[in-house]
Structure formats: structure tokens, C-alpha cells
Amino acid sequence: MTPTVGVIGGGQLARMMIPPAVALGIDLRVLAESAGESAGLAVTSIGDFRDLPTVLEFARGVDVVTFDHEHVPQDVLAGLVDAGIRVSPRPEALLYAQDKLLMRERLAALGLPVPDWAPIRSRDDLAAFLAANGGRAVLKTPRGGYDGKGVRVIGSVDDAADWLADGAVLLAEELVEFRRELAQLVARRSSGETVLWPVVESIQRDGVCAEVIAPAPRSAGRIADLAADIAVSIATNLDVTGVLAVELFETSDDRLVINELAMRPHNTGHWTIDGSTTSQFEQHLRAVLDLPLGATGTREPWSVMVNVLGGPGSGALPDRYPLALEDQPTVKFHSYGKASRPGRKVGHVTATGDELDEVVYRARAASEFFRA
């Protein structure tokens, strides 16, 4: 029997599941919103993931449905479950990746370290939160944000006037003073088996992940242990199956505080394709099929991933290959096969090696060829 996985969403995360699906002999089927998406090669249906009949039709005959993004509405997920289709992660878990307010409530109730936070239903709520937090806060729309969208740093109630006028409940969080951002990836299958990759450092630019260093420098010991404990606790308590990414702040006073969750392969895990024995994409497929998980050791002491973003004058990655591949024969290049638009993630590069400085240099040098 060929294991069959249905992925809702045709972006680069679904695309990067294709190579391990080919290797393992898994039938990967993708529901995309339109033709020509990044995961086009594996697309078997095109339609609206918010439409239950479309999703049910797509899911017919698959062993399990999983996701390229967390935007599938809960009523569609419930419809899949009602139809007897296995969904991984389960809707009850995915909810906490979909709604940041529920996530904060749940993690706080579990005693896990989160920033100070409050639900904001009015100008008064927000004024009170600002007053209690030195006049500044991070304000988030609980649903639909990604890559810095739906997130705003505010210094007054008026900074949030438009969002408050929308009437939706917002999430206010303290502006955490952090030294750096970390991410801990964990994979878990329904049997309960969990495996962890090393905690990584994630360098953001304009709210978007720019670089990832694996493992996070100077993380061995306490930081790595803390990050692992937090991720395993979330995965277990929320009964997450598949890959879970926990974005963390390492605070100026040496604590780890949970920033965001993603229940799918994540940008901070792209380095695993070239840097770990088992990539996050292979692991996600194994986990959602409830197959034994692969080893997560590093292939070399350091891996550095740099995202390639579209620029005003940039074309497709392959246009620059004649120069880039010549200059960096050891770097691995990943193109997402997407039209280039300013700021859009269109690919990434990964370098691995023994000396961090040198690995960072090679990864950045390779990425520079794709700057517009």
C-alpha cells in the first residue's frame, strides 16, 4: 500500500515535502488555490480550502490530511473529521496555532513562560495595558497574521484606532526585551514519540526571518534544555502531531519566553534539509503518517540558512545560477518556483561546515547573488 498524504495549501512548505515523498515512496497530493503555485508538481486539486465540499473531494482516499498553512477554518476541519478523515495536527491542536489569544490563554494556564498579555476589547482595555507596561505594547490580531503582518508595536491607544474600530478582540503583549530570537522544532507522532532538532537562532529583518543559525551559538546546556522542555511540553499538552515550531525570545535577563507557534514545517527548520539526518519535511510526513521518526542529528557542526527575498528588480533564482553556483560550489540552493515580488520569500540557501564564521560567510555570499 502506498502511504498517501494530502496537503492543504500549495506554497513552498508543500513544495519542500515533495523530495522526501519521492524518496520514501509516499503519494503526496496537494490542494492549491490556483494553478502555478510553488508546489505545482504535486497539485491534484485546485480550489478553495474554505469550502468543505472542495476539501472533502480532495481528501478522498488519502491516509491523512495535513497543512502548508494554518488558515483552514475550524468548521472545514470538523467536516473532515466527521467524514472519518484523519487530520494531523488535529483541529483541537491546530486551533492554538490559528488563534494567538487562545494560544496565550492555554500556554499561560499550562504555566509555560509567555510575555505579559491581555485580551483587548476596547480603548479602555488597551489604555490600561499600556499604562501597566510603560506605555508601549505589541498589538496583534489573533488570527491570520504571518511574517510580521497583523503585528504592530504601539505607543498609544490611537496607534491602534483602525484595528479597534474593526471591533474584533485583539491581543496585547508586553514588548519583551530580548537578546535574540530562538526557535525550537519538535516532531511528534500520535503514538507519543517526540524528537527534537537543536534549538536555533533566528535573525529577523522587518518582521521576516532573514537568517537561521543551527545550533544557536552558545545555547548548549541550560538554553537548549529549556527550549527542549518548553517545546515537548507544548507538543504533549496540546497533543500536536507533525512538526511543531516554537519561536522563543531569549530575554535580556536570561529567560526564554514563548513568542509564536506553528504546527507545520517552519522557516526556522529549512536548514534541516541539508544540515540534519532527517529534514523537517521528511519528519512531518513520517509524523502525520504515524511512522517512526528519523534521527535529528546535525550533519556538520554548523548550518546557516539565508532566505532569498524578491526585490524590485529581481527575477527567478535560476537566472543567477551561472554566477552563484560557480562562486559557492558547497552551498545548497533552493528555489520555490514562485514569481518574484518585493519582500516575498522566493528561495533560500544553506551552507554547512565546521567554523561558524566561515559558514555564515558562504551562506551570505551565496544569497547576495539573488539580491535585486
Place this chain on the structure above:
Amino acid sequence: MTPTVGVIGGGQLARMMIPPAVALGIDLRVLAESAGESAGLAVTSIGDFRDLPTVLEFARGVDVVTFDHEHVPQDVLAGLVDAGIRVSPRPEALLYAQDKLLMRERLAALGLPVPDWAPIRSRDDLAAFLAANGGRAVLKTPRGGYDGKGVRVIGSVDDAADWLADGAVLLAEELVEFRRELAQLVARRSSGETVLWPVVESIQRDGVCAEVIAPAPRSAGRIADLAADIAVSIATNLDVTGVLAVELFETSDDRLVINELAMRPHNTGHWTIDGSTTSQFEQHLRAVLDLPLGATGTREPWSVMVNVLGGPGSGALPDRYPLALEDQPTVKFHSYGKASRPGRKVGHVTATGDELDEVVYRARAASEFFRA
């Protein structure tokens, strides 16, 4: 512009080009003979590769045509070239991988080490060759053989009666006394750039590659240098573009003698997917597109690949994943998505690590789960 490669043949070699094509953003198109072949995901045409109109139609719009096997007739190749389509390797080079008699003539003329050989057109020719070679010989049909087919060890003219009756010219070769079989892979692009992976040891069973150890134990120094020189000489003199595999005998008196050539990714290079910075499949795509070649260093000191052959009671590889993946979390599993038939190559496994004995153990242990 998306680089576009057309592959004639839909077997596992075409299949294993899919992951690097996805990574690099190459549009891979495959001409298969029938539906449901190993490279099915990338199949864009189904038809007969011996039919020029079929192949011309398939090749429309690709940057280059390359191959999963060497059986495309020269007149079809000539038709592609006449139509202005780039073919890599070029038909003039591929000829020497198609016809073992021409290969022997050419390599001998280049002064490269080949076994004693002779064309056989009659019983008398064969009797003379046997008399000169101690009464034994390897007899080959110059065209169409693979995996031990079209090859026969004979001790008398009568052993070849059926083949002689066919009237075709045969190739007789001395029975080389060898210590072991080696293989040297090289990649070359039309600019002339060549890169070599380490020479490997190939262990055959019943004329079929069973295991590959990379690098070949005790090959550092003279053996590695000889193998490299031979492969580069062949690639350069025959103007090969793409991956070239040179199968070699290491003789009992410490010489290297050329056995067979293949001008495509080769079973002895499957270890490179998990064991080298650049896999032979990625390299082949780069080479035929005349893009700069990738680094060919080993990721760990040893890689061992073991083929998985179909058996009388065997099913698909994934049926055994629950046990195999649990037992060997560090081994990489590759399924070709083919129906299992006795003796058919249906997949392979690769282990990597520091200690050869231990790596061999893990690769064999993983492969045992798939024995019928």
C-alpha cells in the same frame, strides 16, 4: 527563465532527478513508455522513445534532452540534433555507452586499460579467442544488455551457439582475474569543467549491483589516482557531458581495467544523495544545463548503499516502514514506487558514519526488512 530538462525514460534514475529539480527550480519533464512508471510524478508524455515524432513532440520547449537509459536509437538522437535540440550527452558520445564493441575499440585506441577483447563474427573467431585465453571468455552482446543481461561466461563455442546463430557480431573479453570491482563517477559540462566523486567499491550479486561502499576501502593514493585519471580521460576524449560512470576491475595483479561505461547517473552513485554535498542526480542536471558543478566531498567518512530487490513474496517498501524506520532511525530509505517483481531493483538504503563496520551493519540491517 525556468531551466527545462527533458528526460527520456521514466525509471528510477529519472525519478531520483525530481528532488534536485524541485530544489533548484528546474522544470523536469519525463517521457515514459507507459503510465505508472517510477518517475510518474514528472511524466509529461507517454510514448515510444524509438519514434522520432513522439520524441520531437516531447522535446518541444526544453533546454536540453537527457536520458534515464541508453537505449534511444541513434537515428532518433540525430533527429533531435537536426531539429536544433540540445542533447546531453551528445549522440556521438552516447554511442560508446550503447555499443560495447565500439567502446572497446575506442578505449583501446586511446591507450586506456581494457581487458583483452575481440569482435566475434563466427564460431572460428570465438574458437580462436578461447584458445588464446585459456579456454574461457566473457561473451557479450554489444547492445541492449544491462544488469547482467546480455553477458555470459563461456567455456566452449557451443556455450554461445544460440547467440552465434543470431548472426550479430559479439564481443569476447578475457575473464579478468579481479580482486574487486570499483566504479569511478565523474561529471562534466560542455565548458569542460569536470568533478569527481571518490572511487567506490561495488559488490555484485548474480551480475547485479548489491552494495556500494564509498570511498572504496584502501583506495586512497594510487588506486584513487588511477581511477580518476581513467574517468577524466574518457570523459574528455569522448566529450561526455553529464554524469559518466566507469566500472572498473581491480585486478589480482594490482591494475585497473575498464569494465563498462554508463553516461547517466548510475547505481554506484546512489550513495551520493545522502553521502555527498552534491548528489549525482543534481550534478547531472547541472551538467546537462551547462551550469557550474557542485562540490563532491563526502558528508561523512563512509557511506554504504544497499540495493533492495523485489522477492517472490515482497511488497512495496512502505509496507515494512513501521519496523524498518523504527529499527534504523539514521538510515535513509529510498523507494522507487515500482511494483515488486523478483530480482527487480525496487529501492535502496544508505547509511553514513565514521566507522565502516558499523555503517555496513546499519545499511544491511535496514535492507533486511525488505527481503521477502
